[in-house]
Amino acid sequence: MIRFLLGRLVGLLLTLWISSFVVFAALYLAPGDPISFLTGGREVSPLTLAELRHQYQLDQPFLVRYADWLGGVLHGHLGQSIVAHQDVSTLIGARAQTSALLVGYAAVLIILGGIAAGTIAALFKGPLDSGITLGTTVGLALPSFVTAIALISVFAVDVRWFPVFGDGSGLLDRLWHLTLPAIALAVSSSALIARITRGALREELGREHVETARSRGIPRRKILRRHVLRNGMIPVTTVAGITVAGLVAGSVVVERAFNLNGLGSFLVQSVAANDFPAVQAVVLLMVAVFVILSTVVDLLYPLIDPRMARGGTQ
Amino acid sequence: MTELLTVEDLRVALPVQGQMRTVIHQASFAIGPGEALGLIGESGSGKSMTARAVGRLLPAGAQVSGQIMFDGEPVLELAGAALRRYRTTDVAMIFQDPRAHINPVRTIGDFLTEGLRSTLGMRRRDADRKAVSLLAEVGVEDGERRLRQYPHQLSGGLLQRVMIASALVANPRLLLADEPTTALDVTTQSEVMGILDRLRRDHGVAMLFITHDLELATAVCDRISVLYAGTVVESQDAESLHAAPRHPYTAALLASRPSLTVRARRLPVIGGRPLAAFEAPEGCAFTERCRWASPVCEEGRPAPETHDHGQVNCHRTTELGILGSEAVVTEPVIAEPDKSSVQSRGQQP
Numbered sequence: 001m002i003r004f005l006l007g008r009l010v011g012l013l014l015t016l017w018i019s020s021f022v023v024f025a026a027l028y029l030a031p032g033d034p035i036s037f038l039t040g041g042r043e044v045s046p047l048t049l050a051e052l053r054h055q056y057q058l059d060q061p062f063l064v065r066y067a068d069w070l071g072g073v074l075h076g077h078l079g080q081s082i083v084a085h086q087d088v089s090t091l092i093g094a095r096a097q098t099s100a101l102l103v104g105y106a107a108v109l110i111i112l113g114g115i116a117a118g119t120i121a122a123l124f125k126g127p128l129d130s131g132i133t134l135g136t137t138v139g140l141a142l143p144s145f146v147t148a149i150a151l152i153s154v155f156a157v158d159v160r161w162f163p164v165f166g167d168g169s170g171l172l173d174r175l176w177h178l179t180l181p182a183i184a185l186a187v188s189s190s191a192l193i194a195r196i197t198r199g200a201l202r203e204e205l206g207r208e209h210v211e212t213a214r215s216r217g218i219p220r221r222k223i224l225r226r227h228v229l230r231n232g233m234i235p236v237t238t239v240a241g242i243t244v245a246g247l248v249a250g251s252v253v254v255e256r257a258f259n260l261n262g263l264g265s266f267l268v269q270s271v272a273a274n275d276f277p278a279v280q281a282v283v284l285l286m287v288a289v290f291v292i293l294s295t296v297v298d299l300l301y302p303l304i305d306p307r308m309a310r311g312g313t314q
Numbered sequence: 315m316t317e318l319l320t321v322e323d324l325r326v327a328l329p330v331q332g333q334m335r336t337v338i339h340q341a342s343f344a345i346g347p348g349e350a351l352g353l354i355g356e357s358g359s360g361k362s363m364t365a366r367a368v369g370r371l372l373p374a375g376a377q378v379s380g381q382i383m384f385d386g387e388p389v390l391e392l393a394g395a396a397l398r399r400y401r402t403t404d405v406a407m408i409f410q411d412p413r414a415h416i417n418p419v420r421t422i423g424d425f426l427t428e429g430l431r432s433t434l435g436m437r438r439r440d441a442d443r444k445a446v447s448l449l450a451e452v453g454v455e456d457g458e459r460r461l462r463q464y465p466h467q468l469s470g471g472l473l474q475r476v477m478i479a480s481a482l483v484a485n486p487r488l489l490l491a492d493e494p495t496t497a498l499d500v501t502t503q504s505e506v507m508g509i510l511d512r513l514r515r516d517h518g519v520a521m522l523f524i525t526h527d528l529e530l531a532t533a534v535c536d537r538i539s540v541l542y543a544g545t546v547v548e549s550q551d552a553e554s555l556h557a558a559p560r561h562p563y564t565a566a567l568l569a570s571r572p573s574l575t576v577r578a579r580r581l582p583v584i585g586g587r588p589l590a591a592f593e594a595p596e597g598c599a600f601t602e603r604c605r606w607a608s609p610v611c612e613e614g615r616p617a618p619e620t621h622d623h624g625q626v627n628c629h630r631t632t633e634l635g636i637l638g639s640e641a642v643v644t645e646p647v648i649a650e651p652d653k654s655s656v657q658s659r660g661q662q663p
Contacts, residue, residue, distance in 0.1 A: 208414040215371055216429040216480070217402030226428075227417050234419075305419055306464040 001309075005299075012295045019287045020073070024066050027276050056082060073284065079277030083270070088281040092263065096285070098167055099262035101174060102251055105182035106189075107244040114190035115236065118197025119229070122205070132194065139191030144250065148184035148257035155180060167261055181258045185251060189243045196239045200232035207231070234305050241297030245290045317344040317383075318520050319368065319488055324380040326363055326372065326544075334377060335592040337363045339544035339599070340615065341380075345488065350514065350521040352531030352552065354567075355541030356588045361524045364541070365490040368522065369407050370397060384488070402433040406481035407490040408510070411497040412473040416465045423461030426480050434484065448479040451516075452509050471502030478510055482517060489514060489521040495530075507534065528567060532556045537624070540564050543599035544591025545615070550624035558636040560626040562604045565637035598629060606630055 039049075053059045057068060072079060078088040121132040156164040168177035204210065205228055213223045252264030259265075263282055270278035302309040326338040338360040345351045355361050366372050368382060370389060382389040384404060392400050409415035416425055426448070427441035436444075446457035452475040454460055465473060474494065481489055494510060495503040511534045514521050525531050531538050532552045539549040540563065548561035559565040566584045586603040595601065597612035604611065610629050618625040619632070628634070 208409065208411065209417040211371060212407075212409060212415045213417070213428070215369055215401055215407045216484075217398040217400070217433045218428055219398060219432060222428075222432050226420070226424075231417065231419055307418060307466050 004302075004309075008295055008298060012291060015291050016288055019291065020070060020284055021066065023280055023283045023287065024069060025062075027280055028062055028065075056080075069280070073281075078281035081270075081275055081278045083273045083275045083278070088278050091266065091278065092281060092285065095261055095263050095266050098174075098178075098260055099248070099251055099255070099264065102178050102181055102185065102255070102260065102262060103244070103247045105175065105178050106185040106247055106251075109182055109186040110190040110193055110243065110247075111240055113186065114193025114240070115197050117190070117194040118236075119201060121194065121198040122201035123224070129198075133198075136191040136194045139187050140195070142188055143253075144184050144188065145253050145257055147187045148181070148254055151180045151184055152257070164258075178260075181254045181260060184257065185247060185254045189247070192243060193236065193240055197232065197236050200235045201228055204228045204232045237297060237300060237304055241294060241300075245293035245297075248286050248289045248293075316346075318347045318349075318385060319522075320344045320381075320383045321364070321368065322381045322383075324364065324367060324382065325378070326360070326367055327377040328363075328373060329375040335590075337544055337591050338367070339591045339594060341541065341544070341546050342618070343539045343546055343549055345520050345522060347487065348518045348520055349537065350523055350535040352523045352525060352535035352538040353541060354525055354528060354531050354538060356526065358588065358590050359541045360544040360591055361526075361541055362492050365407065365492050365522055365524055368488075369405050369490050370401065371407065398433055402429050402484050404486055405488045405490055406484065406486040407492065408474075408477055408481045408494045410493045412477040413465070413470060413497070416473060416477065418465050420464075421461065422463050422465065422468070422476055425465075426461070426476065426483055429480075429484050445479070445483060448483050449476070451482075451513060452476075452479045454479070469502075470498050471506055474498060474502075474506050475509060478506070478513065482513060482519070485517070487520060489519050490524075491521055492524045493526070496525075510534075528556075528571060540567070543589040543594040545594070545599055545627065547600065547628070548624070548626045550626075554623040558623070560621070560631055560634070560636060561600075561628050562606055562634075562637060563600045566603075566605075598627075606634060 039052075044052075050059070057065055060068070069079065076089065078092070080086070081088050081091055084091060117132050117136070121129045121136075152164055155162050162180045163177050168174040207227075210223060210227050213227050218226075249264075251262060252268060254260075255262040255264035256268065263285070267279065267282045267286075269275075270282065321344070322342050324338055324341040325336065327334040327336045329335075341360065341364050343351060343353070353361050353364060363372065367378060368384075368389065370392065372378065378390060384400070387400075389400065416422075423442060423445060426445035427436075427438070430436040430441040430444065431438060442461060445461060449457035449460060454472060454475055460468070460476075465476075468476065474497075478494070491510065495507050498506060507530065513519075521535075523531060523535055532555070535552050537549060538552050538555045539546045540555075540561065541547070542563050548555070548559070548564050550558075550560070555564065556568070559568055563584075570582045570584060572581055584603055589599055591599075595612070597614060598604070598607075598616050601607045601611040608630065613629075616627045616629045616631075618627050
């Protein structure tokens with residue numbers, strides 16, 4: 001078990017290290033020069049230009065810059081924003097909170113809503129099942145920006161139950177502000193989870209071991225909970241883990257639509273401004289969250305499916 | 315003798331692609347308390363469905379008619395709590411493939427004690443103790459440790475013993491054993507079969523034993539019923555069925571077994587192919603493969619004729635009497651072994 005955990009940890013660190021290199025290299029190769037943004041198109045003397053390049057260490061060779069940057073990141077220094085002249089960590093801090101709250105809120109909606117809808121569809125054949133299947137088809141096809149606009153026009157503009165935009169202050173007020181964005185972010189993913197849940201439960205309902213449980217006189221409610229739902233959660237967990245991890249990047253669109261001051265909007269601004277340190281930091285953070293979440297799901301696996309213990313080997 | 319289980323004119327149809335297909339035509343048999351009845355027949359003859367009908371485990375949409383009485387209770391009319399109690403304490407099914415029929419994500423302990431705890435309301439500690447003692451009876455030592463293990467940590471033979479223990483744990487009066495050794499390799503087969511046979515006798519439990527292995531059925535059963543195309547064609551005491559078959563199908567089956575002592579270049583087979591219940595003709599279903607078929611055989615289904623050792627459903631049984639097994643087998647016309655004919659491995663428990 002300890003070896004299994006260590007192996008996972010080493011794999012996690014290795015993935016993070018490789019992705020840090022890819023993130024850094026991608027921006028190095030990307031067209032555009034942060035200095036030209038700084039100078040704003042004015043004529044600048046070559047001397048000033050050289051000084052600026054030196055100040056942001058743009059005159060160093062690639063590997064040296066990468067090593068410097070990585071060293072800084074490991075010490076918690078994400079670099080200086082070229083545009084805002086501030087530490088990137090300070091800029092990210094408050095925004096990351098908003099994003100985390102949004103993603104967490106959406107994740108709860110996705111998992112609870114998706115599993116509930118999928119379970120109902122799996123157990124009640126007939127109109128209920130058809131209705132949910134139709135709903136999930138529509139939900140899957142809806143891009144989050146369309147959902148966002150529809151939600152704004154109905155619940156924020158027409159009936160005015162929720163604010164149109166903004167982050168709010170204090171936990172409850174923030175949750176209230178984040179409700180529509182979280183729903184917009186959750187709709188298509190929860191439709192996916194509902195479909196996976198329905199399929200997994202239908203399959204488990206037809207399994208031989210469920211027949212055995214029935215033949216032993218176990219009450220239906222117990223069969224559903226202990227044999228059908230329990231076993232069906234194995235594929236659902238995999239998909240839910242990946243989906244929720246993917247929300248971190250997917251929140252960009254919704255944050256823009258609701259004008260939320262989160263990481264996503266910050267990333268878009270920074271990209272537009274060629275603010276390399278800021279973009280690198282945000283992308284690295286998103287990758288890290290994704291990798292860590294998937295590792296957590298991997299670690300949960302043996303608990304859900306004992307056959308997976310010790311990496312699936314006997 | 316009052317019978318524990320009587321099945322009369324059981325008829326089962328299942329929906330297949332929107333159409334109802336008959337899988338059991340006319341099955342009648344009885345099992346006394348503590349008695350073992352072997353139900354033999356080819357694949358598709360309706361053996362498993364018969365057992366499932368008795369255990370009330372037929373798939374949704376099945377149409378069942380006829381009568382199944384268990385200890386004077388009409389099984390087909392049971393519902394709700396009464397049905398659960400019937401399934402928990404009256405009958406217990408032993409399935410063919412323990413790997414598929416035991417939940418892979420729950421422990422052996424959960425599997426063994428679930429019925430005791432949820433339907434009979436037994437406390438965990440008592441249920442565990444009972445499970446461990448039964449595991450010891452089926453030859454699984456260190457039961458305490460096994461209770462905490464998962465199915466994938468046990469071999470197939472061991473898992474089938476767990477299945478047998480789980481069937482006996484609630485002290486049922488009838489076991490439904492659906493080819494309990496078919497999924498195991500040959501060496502563990504005889505071991506597991508021996509355990510099942512011994513435990514059944516020790517606990518005085520009756521058994522409906524489903525197999526396509528005539529030798530095995532003769533060894534462990536008191537009586538044998540032969541199923542062909544969803545119809546019970548002959549029922550006899552195991553010994554006399556073996557020695558003095560009266561139905562041509564039984565006689566042909568007996569003749570097509572491989573012999574342990576005589577080297578045969580080619581095994582005798584029954585010509586033609588086995589019929590499924592839904593394609594059986596109006597008359598006797600075996601007519602077109604029967605050496606003694608005559609026009610009378612096509613006139614309606616033969617009624618059961620009772621004799622000293624049992625019953626036989628054959629139009630010509632009074633003329634034919636006891637059949638010598640050698641005479642009935644047609645010479646094989648094809649070179650490949652006929653996959654659909656009943657094959658016996660000739661192994662003893």
